[in-house]
């Protein structure tokens with residue numbers, strides 16, 4: 001599903017690498033937590049997988065494609081199989097819940113009748129049934145993140161990348177979001193989640209990959225947030 005071989009990313013000449021000779025394999029169906037202190041390279045790793053950034057050296061395969069060789073015009077099509085969720089939700093403020101999710105189908109040309117049936121179905125599965133007409137400012141943080149997850153999932157991506165999805169939420173709400181991501185993973189979607197959320201990582205005990213100064217320093221099945229705990 002995702003395979004990095006000796007991947008190095010240097011943003012500016014002379015700067016320390018944001019990722020430094022990373023080798024990592026993530027199989028289909030896995031749920032992996034990416035942990036590490038601020039600046040350790042987690043977001044960089046996610047943006048390389050999404051092909052927002054390009055590697056400086058090394059190779060990276062995602063969903064069977066050599067991302068380092070993917071030409072710019074193929075990127076939008078490649079990204080159709082990847083859903084993304086971020087700490088700050090990234091909702092369109094002047095659009096309803098329904099429209100925020102529908103837009104992901106519209107941009108890839110899905111027919112209107114499908115949009116009208118699929119959007120309410122997905123909103124129901126994330127626990128937002130009946131809130132289609134609400135505007136983002138009428139939602140709690142947890143609900144906003146559920147909209148973002150619905151939008152990420154509506155086109156049934158094989159891979160979901162989440163960058164600190166619980167970063168702006170209280171512990172109880174975070175747990176609800178985590179349960180939802182876990183359910184998505186159980187339905188077959190591979191999930192890679194960068195997080196600082198100790199409680200969630202220690203509670204769920206998925207595979208944990210820890211970065212430090214751009215290097216993978218720990219890769220542990222059923223891991224905890226910090227080593228040895």
Ligand SMILES: Nc1ncnc2c1ncn2[C@@H]1O[C@H](COP(=O)(O)OP(=O)(O)OP(=O)(O)O)[C@@H](O)[C@H]1O
Pocket residue numbers: 011012017018036037038039040041042043044045
């Ligand atoms: N667009 C950029 N241009 C230059 N340097 C960058 C850029 N993005 C990240 N960096 C640098 O790369 C390093 C890794 O940053 P990155 O954002 O990947 O870390 P992170 O682990 O996601 O941190 P956080 O937990 O704070 O989100 C840092 O030194 C950062 O300053």
